[in-house]
Amino acid sequence: MERFEELKKAVEGVEIVDAHAHNLVAIDSTFPFINCFSEADGDALSHVPHTMNFKRSLKEIAGLYGSNISLHAIQESRQRFGLESSTALCFKAAKISVLLIDDGIEFDKKLDIKWHRSFVPTVGRILRVERVAEKILEKGSNGTWTLGSFMEIFTEELKSYPLIILANTVFAFKSIVAYRSGLAINTEVTEKEAEEGLNDVLCAGHPIRISNKNFIDYIFLHALKVAQSYDLPMQIHTG
Template sequence: MIDLSGIAAIDQHAHNLVRSDVAAATPYVCAFTEGYDPEVVHHHARSTLFYRRSLRDIAQLLDCHPTEAAILDRRSQLGLEALTRCCFEAANLQAVYLDDGFLPDTILPWEWHQQFTSIQRLLRIEWLAEQLMNQVDRFEIFLEWFRSELNPPPKGVVGLKSIAAYRSGLDIQSIPLDLAADRFYALKEQYPEQIRLSDKALIDFLLHEALAIAAQYHLPVQFHSGFGDPDLDLRLANPLHLRPLLENPHYRQVPIVLLHASYPYTQEAGYLASVYPHVYVDTGLAVPFLSVIGMKRCLEMLLELSPTSKIVYSSDAHLIPELYYLGAKWGRAGLSQVLEDAIQSGDLSAQEAEEAAIDILWRNAQRLYQPFL
């Protein structure tokens, strides 16, 4: 089996850890499921293969018994900083790119994470729009402010991120200015205190604005695609819906990164990466959330058609530092298995497989984001 443990990875999409008080008030098992219904959390999530495998992995890392109680006790002994350092060192990460628009009121600042590795930011488009909409009442002022926040890209931001798949789906259309303005005022009336940007027309309009600016700088834009928590309509998260954007000649200079292997639309994502020069696909969430067989099958589907120069590693880690470690452990293990199979089947030579591993684990991400580091 190919040994990839010595290759330091770039985790090109993850999230800030939550504060210690938030973690203490959150059931540990919540980090191992995309469900949030109490019945799922308390009665079913501990029966997943991911959770049961992860207890053994974490216990081995922390040198304790493979039970949730023992792990929680060991975590408490270590404290968050020591625990995070242990997980990051074991993950062998040379850099992490954080989307800090997830649970923004509960997370540690991105600067806190810099003590463990090199950290860069991913700016969540919908989060930015919500912050600005809460502060202004006129659409013209909002739009000018929104554009100015993106142009030029803020210092430390290496890419943009969209959760349109969660809010309204990936079938993103061109929207007239007057309709966007109407929807702005409708949302202001619907949410007089704290805006939740959920209107499809306004989201689509703002994405086109952001993509136009990204095109000026060749700034990568990441799109959530595929599975996630129940707030998402999975049917609308199929990356094939993005075809109008991918065919738009104005955005051919924007690297589009499909997150989460677009699972279960993984073959579709691999196809898009194979035919559009500006489309890439990452492995996060599918690795490590799937079973061992599922992770291997997912990576195999990506490699069926997608060039190895178009696949990037990520963990989509969030809430707890253990997910950074689990993503890296199984990202390398799954990739090693798939590349070994490719050697045995004659698809790759041993040297080509090693180069592919380097590309996927860090070199492709470096090529994408280097201009903004």
């Protein structure tokens, strides 16, 4: 394997762009540490420690912290180091030079995007368009929204983000359309179908969760046009 040593050395020295990150949380957050390894919940969570991904990650983190290879030992090390020191240690080891954060997931004591700039040279925001839409709809009630009134505000919101040049600079839009309704996006969806889809979403009650295919396809296509007008990429999260 000696012939690959030069290649291995080159690969390990390359800095990386993490274009699918989420906000870190405070050390005393109620977010379970084990969920950093998996999105499983309920009974499925008990199987996580037996997965290859968990075992490999645990070994690597323990080696980085100089702790025993156990979840408890790593958590103790994190508490001892503190969040800032452990973050600096991990980011340096990972050689992350660009961190693009999708902050569309709500975590307890989630740290803002600006906080991460102490550890990575370039930090930007990935705007999850469905979460923008859900937040808008949560401000109203079933009787106040029409497709027209919603789309007017939705468009204004989307267009405002690329103009922000302070802490939360948007580097790209992101859609979870593939998660919610699949990649067979209907490019011919009508306003009538979208309006019916909006009503379906509103009738489901709070918290708002956009999953109606016609409505999510409609807002995705609209967000894509806005992204194009600002020369922004559109990420489609597929897993």
